[in-house]
Amino acid sequence: MKILTLVRQVPDAEARVKISGGHVDLEGATLVIDGMDEYGVEEALRLRESGAAVEEIVALAVGPKRVEDALRTALAMGVDRAIHVETEEKLDPIALSRIVAQVAQAEGAGLILVGGQEADWDSQALGAATAERLGWPQLTWTNELKVEGDALTGRHDVDDGNESFRATLPAVVTTQQGLNEPRYPTLPNIMKAKRKELRKDALDTYGAAPTVRVVSSEIQTRARLNKMIDGKDPQAAAAELLDLLRNEAKVIA
């Protein structure tokens, strides 16, 4: 079985987000591989190490030149080779799923691992959209995964708790925090990764065009009252807070 694992590049959670010209400006922000995608890369490596018949692990990214760095991180973690569909176009998940599905087919992938939720946009759409294009089942918010032959079993979170599942490959699995602890690339592996294949594809061979347009972005801050109460006298502080909640904010009876 071949595993395709998707990789995105996102700003570090603590990065300062600026808006210029009505759009998010990432100039100067530290960009890293999306944590949710690291779980996918790690899980692919663990499946191979645990003895599942994994022929090859391929990482895929779509985006501008700089996303190469995220692919190099995946290669240094242990992925065999990488494909970079290079474009400046901002593609929505429905459009992106066209590319992912075509790559999966061309590669003969049996399992696709996708980040469960974007660290930046919070989108959860790409996994499901890709599964639909391929006519495959999908498992989202996965905490536990096992592959034996073409049987896929594990556990995942649902609206009101969690479920154990069984499905048959091929399938799309989306990750979740807690699935595993991603490894750090070691220096020798970072060196080795430089020699691994990183193929460049042009976007136009995939026929994917955006269907959703970003009109504008703004940073909204709500002015907060910032009333601070000294807690040295707990009884007085408690009484003052309750009074504010009852009579100023009027949120409790």
Added chain:
Amino acid sequence: MILIVAEHSGGQLAKSTLEMVTAARESGREGPITVLVLGQGTADVATAAAGVADQVLVADLPALAQYNAELWAAATTQIAQEGEAHTVIIGGSRSGREFAPRVAVRLDAPYLEDAIGLKTSGEALQAQRYTYLARVTETVEAEAPVIVVSVKPGSFAPAQATGAAGEQYDVELDLPAPRVEVTGRSVEKSSRVALTEADVIVSGGRGVGSSENFTAYVEGLADRIGAGVGATRAVVDAGWRPYAEQVGQTGKTVQPKAYVALGVSGAVQHLSGMGKSKYIVAINKDAEAPIFKVADYGIVGDVNQIVPALIEAARK
């Protein structure tokens, strides 16, 4: 028509469905508001939906007893096509955001995900949504014969019944066989008011100290003032509280009238789930904790001393 896929649980219509009806009304899209009810034993759900919608389509079938992404996608797509829907609105729950992209692919439609606002602009449908851990509000738009939207829970006011009851119709569906077999289920039950529906939430972080303290302080205060209970990821990871109570980027997004954070540092991933609360209250012993930057009322102090005093004072 505007097609809304109802969310319901335990035989009751969920508040999120009423919110989707408001989203539909505010969207400026024309045509009857139609609610599709998928499930088994959904008579009460359909009746409640008829109170707010122009019409209700009901598929009350044993095959739909359990949510499954492929079944829900197939059913929604079929009804959207037969009814020539130009707008399909789906809930922003985990399951909603799991099957909505499938519907979009099947209908060859653009997908506006996790909308907090909807309006028509010319021929386009515009949605607002949060990005970058809810620090940025983005306006996106799509123009197409049919558009799929998912709606973030808690972002629209629940629709009020109009007095007139919409017609109910049974529909027939061609359903695929489910391919994911559920071999076990564990449901996290909470006897309290659902987090996403609570007017006031008392939430605890690692600073509360222990699972026992959480029960005494966070639950104790919540019970005293009639609030829901939330927790940070640190607390959930420590096993003090169930995941169902986690607030934040990878937990629930809440927007109560008041959010009371006890021993919570205010990490960006937590703020992204509660930063839109009307009033934020923080109690933390560290005056520099980031939570105070977003707080309306803050007490710098030890939860072990302040919270018992609060519980005592709230008695009066």
